Amino acid sequence: MKLVTGIIQPHRLDDVKSALEAAGVRGMTVSEASGYGRQKGHTEVYRGAEYTVDLVPKVRIEVLVSDEDVTAVTDAIVGAAQTGKIGDGKVWVVSVDDVARVRTGEHGDAAL
Amino acid sequence: MKLVTGIIQPHRLDDVKSALEAAGVRGMTVSEASGYGRQKGHTEVYRGAEYTVDLVPKVRIEVLVSDEDVTAVTDAIVGAAQTGKIGDGKVWVVSVDDVARVRTGEHGDAAL
Amino acid sequence: MKLVTGIIQPHRLDDVKSALEAAGVRGMTVSEASGYGRQKGHTEVYRGAEYTVDLVPKVRIEVLVSDEDVTAVTDAIVGAAQTGKIGDGKVWVVSVDDVARVRTGEHGDAAL
Numbered sequence: 320m321k322l323v324t325g326i327i328q329p330h331r332l333d334d335v336k337s338a339l340e341a342a343g344v345r346g347m348t349v350s351e352a353s354g355y356g357r358q359k360g361h362t363e364v365y366r367g368a369e370y371t372v373d374l375v376p377k378v379r380i381e382v383l384v385s386d387e388d389v390t391a392v393t394d395a396i397v398g399a400a401q402t403g404k405i406g407d408g409k410v411w412v413v414s415v416d417d418v419a420r421v422r423t424g425e426h427g428d429a430a431l
Numbered sequence: 432m433k434l435v436t437g438i439i440q441p442h443r444l445d446d447v448k449s450a451l452e453a454a455g456v457r458g459m460t461v462s463e464a465s466g467y468g469r470q471k472g473h474t475e476v477y478r479g480a481e482y483t484v485d486l487v488p489k490v491r492i493e494v495l496v497s498d499e500d501v502t503a504v505t506d507a508i509v510g511a512a513q514t515g516k517i518g519d520g521k522v523w524v525v526s527v528d529d530v531a532r533v534r535t536g537e538h539g540d541a542a543l
Numbered sequence: 544m545k546l547v548t549g550i551i552q553p554h555r556l557d558d559v560k561s562a563l564e565a566a567g568v569r570g571m572t573v574s575e576a577s578g579y580g581r582q583k584g585h586t587e588v589y590r591g592a593e594y595t596v597d598l599v600p601k602v603r604i605e606v607l608v609s610d611e612d613v614t615a616v617t618d619a620i621v622g623a624a625q626t627g628k629i630g631d632g633k634v635w636v637v638s639v640d641d642v643a644r645v646r647t648g649e650h651g652d653a654a655l
């Protein structure tokens with residue numbers, strides 16, 4: 320099992336959720352974050368305001384997936400979050416030893 | 432070393448903290464998240480309000496543990512968070528290469 | 544590739560960011576968290592207020608790095624966050640299978 324984490328622009332969240340649903344994802348976790356990209360000296364625009372040095376509001380999406388779904392899920396996030404502009408986001412994949420569903424106590428792929 | 436992450440219902444946080452303390456856990460990190468479970472078409476209830484499609488407030492708990500404690504800590508979270516209702520939560524385990532305690536600069540199990 | 548996560552005192556964030564920049568880091572993600580350290584019965588001070596049992600405001604920093612940079616980045620966070628006081632923070636390292644840059648679709652070290 321894998322955990323796919325994406326840091327994306329907030330205004331892409333709805334499209335990313337739709338893309339994930341279309342890819343068969345039935346659960347995800349979303350939270351707020353602030354991003355510091357590599358645009359040293361450049362600027363990023365967020366809701367009409369320019370952010371120069373530092374903090375840009377971002378959204379974090381996390382999706383637990385089976386090994387065979389990791390490419391499809393990563394591609395879904397990248398594809399739906401992409402605008403071609405600086406600061407579009409980052410996606411990374413980490414291996415997961417175990418997953419449990421709290422309601423049933425199930426473990427492993429059955430708990431995804 | 433392992434990182435155990437749980438996404439639970441906010442009203443279970445106090446019980447989960449107590450269960451973790453009883454399991455010998457001395458440190459944890461808590462943060463806010465929004466959950467999108469697999470209850471497509473179903474509803475979850477949070478503070479009397481029904482959430483249909485989408486965002487349900489959740490709490491994230493993270494606990495760094497030694498390898499031998501991972502089952503006890505996972506079970507403590509699942510046991511204390513469980514109500515038997517849809518949306519009870521998810522727990523997952525990831526392997527950690529290294530941990531450092533900032534105050535002392537210690538690394539490894541001594542830093543847990 | 545590795546993900547280095549630090550939970551630090553909020554008032555150390557600026558120094559940690561500077562130390563990371565000096566270590567060559569060009570991107571990072573920052574978010575809010577609450578910490579429960581092992582100071583059972585002790586207290587931590589945050590903005591003049593004493594927190595006894597429980598919740599202390601913390602900042603989470605996450606940095607994706609190449610394998611060869613992981614020690615420098617970990618040391619930069621520990622060094623810049625350290626005050627020598629209880630509750631200074633925790634840093635941990637997790638292995639990352641893949642990273643993608645959303646704007647370009649690049650994967651691997653090129654996406655860092």
Ligand SMILES: Nc1ncnc2c1ncn2[C@@H]1O[C@H](COP(=O)(O)OP(=O)(O)OP(=O)(O)O)[C@@H](O)[C@H]1O
Nearest residue numbers: 354355356357406407408409570571572606607646
């Ligand atoms: N090395 C990193 N470690 C952790 N988070 C990162 C890293 N780089 C970027 N991020 C996060 O991802 C968000 C989006 O990054 P961003 O799209 O700017 O990446 P980038 O590599 O700078 O690409 P671009 O050249 O398109 O700007 C950042 O705001 C930050 O939250």
Ligand SMILES: Nc1ncnc2c1ncn2[C@@H]1O[C@H](COP(=O)(O)OP(=O)(O)OP(=O)(O)O)[C@@H](O)[C@H]1O
Nearest residue numbers: 346347348382383422466467468469518519520521
């Ligand atoms: N695949 C997933 N990836 C990431 N987070 C998830 C995933 N599935 C669920 N979560 C998170 O865990 C929370 C609780 O999930 P939930 O308990 O609804 O899991 P479930 O598998 O749908 O089980 P149930 O059938 O009991 O509802 C969700 O609100 C979401 O934050």
Ligand SMILES: Nc1ncnc2c1ncn2[C@@H]1O[C@H](COP(=O)(O)OP(=O)(O)OP(=O)(O)O)[C@@H](O)[C@H]1O
Nearest residue numbers: 458459460494495534578579580581630631632633
């Ligand atoms: N085992 C743990 N798992 C997850 N997060 C932890 C753990 N221990 C500490 N943390 C997080 O790191 C923050 C800082 O921890 P803290 O510096 O108090 O660590 P400590 O091991 O108790 O060291 P000290 O003896 O210096 O207090 C905590 O507030 C919490 O957010």
Ligand SMILES: [Mg+2]
Nearest residue numbers: 356357358406
């Ligand atoms: Mg950037």
Ligand SMILES: [Mg+2]
Nearest residue numbers: 468469470518
């Ligand atoms: Mg559900």
Ligand SMILES: [Mg+2]
Nearest residue numbers: 580581582630
């Ligand atoms: Mg402590």
